Amino acid sequence: MNRVAGVVRMHGRDKWTWLYLPWAICLVNFAATLILGVFIGEPDRFNTGGVFSIFVYVFISGMITLKQTFPFALGMGIRRADYFLGTSAMSVFVSAITAALLILLSAAEARWTDGWGIRLHYFHLPFFHEGPEWQQTVTFFLLLQSLFFAGFIIASIHRRFGRAGMYVFFSLLFLIFAFTPLLLSYYDRWDDIGRWVQANIRSLNDLAPWMVPLIGLCGLGSYAMLRRSTV
Template sequence: MNRVNQVVKMHLRNKFTWFLVPWAILGANFLINAVIALSFNDGETVNTGAVASVFVYAFIAGTLTIKETFPFAIGLSIRRKDYFFGTALTVLLVNSISGIALTILSAIEQATDGWNVNLHLFKIGFLSDLPYIGILGFNILVLVHCFFLGFAISSLHRRFGSISMYIFFTAMLLIGTIGSYTMTHFDLWSDFGHWVADNYMDLFWYMIPLVVIYSLISYGLLRKAAV
């Protein structure tokens, strides 16, 4: 447990990557959109997708974490198992804090009618019917999902090298191309859109087993990864 705590402390020393960068990006988006809404808005509601930048950054952080910390941790004689569990604990801690912050900002945004300028940046429209505890759960789970998706991809690269990335993304491109062609050929896009609209909350819950799968893949790959 002491080694796991060491990994957590190692990660949290880098506050720039874990906290400052994502919130600086989101803060800049907020200021820009607030100025636009204040200067040019004629009373209409301004909906932005800027909050997505936090979730995108969680994915990017997942892809960078191993490169920046794994060799250093192993050099300190930290076991791969301890590195993984320490990193997972850090991810849960950091993204729980981020999820709480996003939920509070969403509540303030709603209470102030869009920061008094009809600006909706933190409020996610299709979650409007959920209680705040549900919105909090959504924020944390999606952030953790995005991180571990990036972490699994980075683990694949660490275990098998650059060639694995070419194979992986080529396979994803082929699957996407074949899937897109099939959907277009059989005119299924409209049905798919309606299905997503009707079942988006079920898709949200599917992220839980996906996080478990990403974690197991990452753990297995890092156990045999070269430093």
């Protein structure tokens, strides 16, 4: 049997972690919001952020998956390359399903039920849900993939370089986030950036082209780490 497919099937044995749990959290959250909305009234006056639990979850699952399954797969004689390909394929399936469901629920909320009968905004939010549904689905798919691989590369660096790798990685990240605003202030470029954002970033869709290189970078980086990782 093809060993990449075997890795996908291994992940598929854990549908609970990959699919059911994030949706359970999101839907329980939704039910609570719905009940509150009915009792408090006027839910259309605020936007809830409950749906973002799924995005946080996907980021964390990118980190946990590696820790849970990499030592097992290698112990069963799986190549590092096959593990990476199979895990990536699984994350593509799950991101596609999740994105499609999220946009379906968003359409149900905004178009078909007028906010579940009480004008609730839970799945359909301004900025995030603009443009045609197919475009929203692609954007959400890319966002979910970005988050998964961001988590995955962090776990890969940890697997490859241990705690020292984490210190270096987060120190660099901190420096970038600390110095970029400083430099922008020093060269007095904030206004330019503000104008550019206002002109170009109207919705989440406009960020989608930036997510593609991010996914590619995190994916290739993870593979480079895993190739030299030991268990």
